[in-house]
Amino acid sequence: MTALQRSTSTPAPRVCATGPAGIPSARARRVRLALVWLLLWLLVWLLVWLPLQAQGGQRLTILHFNDFHGQLQPMAAAPGLPSRGGIARLASAVQAVRSQEATAPVLLLFAGDLLQGTPTSTAFLGRPDLDLFADIGVDAAVMGNHELDFGQDNFRALLAAARFPLLAANVRASPEPFATQPWVLLQPAPGLRVALLGLVTQELTSTTHPRHTRGIQALDPIHTARHWVSRLRPEADLLVVLSHLGVDGDRALARAVPGIDVIIGGHDHLRLTEPLVEAGVPILQAGARGADLGWLSLALTPHGMEILDYRLMPIDQHLPEQPVVAARVAELQQGLDAELSVVVGRLATDLDARREVIRRHETGFGNLVADLARRLTASDVALFNAGGFRASIPAGPVSLEQIYTALPFGGELVTGTLDGAQLQQALAQSAELPPQNNPGGFLQVSGVRLVIDDGQLSDLRIGDAPVEPGHRYRVVMPDFLAAGGDGYEVLSRLQDPVRTGWLVTDMLIEALRNGEPLRAATDGRIQRRY
8 A cells, every 4th residue: 555545545533622631622722812812802992992982082193284395404484593394303203293192093194285396396306205205104195286397297107106195086187187096094093984085276277387287177176075075974983184275265165065074284384373163174284394293183982073182393403303314315415415505696685585475565586586587588567476486585695506496486488468458457367366365376577567456456557657458568477477377367368479498597597697796675666555
């Protein structure tokens, strides 16, 4: 008999509860192990979850930030003041909160505008920022209106590389759709379901260069939210709108769409030190550029959501830099430093680009750039959207990095002609923009003088003469405005447009290199009366 025959002819052993000499069988050991695990879970529930219920329900911590705009390095709020922000400090802050909140799950959320605003962002098109966001633990983000500033192909590449969900429920693209998700359902703790719905401002199609928004639709966020909230509400213990609508849009959303628990917002760059409550819905926003981290502690009970604490955590010099993240940022910066640190000239005065100044009033910075463009192109009028000015430059030596940070969009100067009626229509549109919203479409000008009387254009002159509706004027503006950006459809009707080849940044660099320090001042060309 062969060995194979012997083995197959051996009777099968009987299954019994114990083995030889009373040793438990494998089945009995599995049963006992299952009982042990069941007892352990019961103990955890008694020691952890039951006390939490007694204290007011399941706890959850949400950390959030918004409008990062490529600010990997810390930034100084003003000369001589301590720096704020920096993603390596932000990483340390997130780690510290997660350590402190050991008994509560923590979500880290980003409310849009990853791109545009620093030389690093321009050079690397946002890919390192996206990777670092994943490294510090971002759980989800919403698309911002600047995510298309480097084109749709770049945004699609970012979506393909993202290691966290990037949400946009109200954005449609054709013929090639985006791979964004409208919503995501997260489970940060056993039995806890958090629905996140992403909504983007409809300004997406007007605040980005029109060549980057062809085929893009930004649908009504309220209509979109009604559709999704009604479907998500039964599936979620907490329903969060991750919004890049701005506070006015968030308020309208809270009033119009029942079922939202909290709105985490962006777009306005507002530091809301406490929740803004509209129709019972708390609205949060944490400034811009990673200078603050929003920290929301809440409890979920059968009766609803209760806010236990809310604060803005300053990301400043008191926080250490997370070493691995800091090393990555230093590596990126090293390749740019040699070129960007070059001083190209000097300023005799500060160039002020604070949002609450340049987006409401005439400024020296706006006057300087508009005057340079008008003289360079021998135009009658120059128009520049205030949203193109992104950082102030102090008096003294000026480096390339400061220029690219202040004017990050590049922008080619375009000349052409408008009749007086079209020019008046554009400037009336600028005058009507609510100043309290710090509108990026507010126009800085050269060659004209105007009065804004309680939100209305009441006087418009070139030199000492009123603008004549039928007269044709030579006008210069960035290509963004010439393509109808910021909603200025009238400027897209520019006659005989000519792309000059001059970038706005190059024009300012050339002026700085020409000798005497540049001086900027206001002269009353824009007067606002309330």
